[in-house]
Amino acid sequence: MPLKRFLSLPLEERGRVLGISKKQFSNHGYDATSLNLLLKELEISKGQYYYWFEDKADLFFTILQEGLDALQVRLNEHGQPNLKSEYWSHMRESRLIKEQFWDDNDFVEIGQMISQQIPSNHPIYERLMVCSDPLQSYYSEGLKTGQEWGLVRNDLSVKTLLKLIDGVSDAFYQPMLDSYTKDMPPSDEALLLHDLLGRTLRLILQPLDEEEKN
Helix, strand or coil, X not given: CCCHHHHCCCHHHHHHHHHHHHHHHHHHCCCCCCHHHHHHHHCCXXXXXXXXXXXXXXXXXXXXXXXXXXXXXXXXXXXXXXXXXXXXXXXXXXXXXXXXXXHHCCCHHHHHHHHHHCCCCCCCHHHHHHHCHHHHHHHHHHXXXXXXXXXXXXXXXXXXXXXXXXHHHHHHHHHHHHCCCCXXXXXXXXXXXXXXXXXXXXXXXXXXXXXXXX
């Protein structure tokens, strides 16, 4: 994470540095982002950069963590389901909040870049997975509540269910991200995929009815 010297900067300056850097990563990708060109855009020296960050990965994950922390606050405000009758609508709203947050804060392009350029064997891949742990805890709590209410299947563990819905979500989001263009409406295919994703996730999570069990 960034050195304390960066965190002690005025909020406006921190926002400027991270905003410009976010655009560079979005436009050029993680590997192709040139530190020299970034320094020129930021109008700082290499010495100043290393006074704030340890390396390029440190800067990249500072950008991601800022977004994840803000999203976590938003989801915590939304909270967990309180009524059994509102469970599925509440969980759907949680997903929509996440999607809208990424779009409003220019993180969709970062997600697009990650999905296209950061395979599972990339040096920063494992660190990316660790970054998502707090969000996983939020959704785990929601699934546990659903199991207690009999709305989410109990024959699979919450950990397994999370892996399933993460994998399915990634498969659906990949083509949606591929067709994403900032400030342009989503394509008909993307809208169809988005609707199908919600139905598929619910189908995976709901318990089998008695007829299907037999």
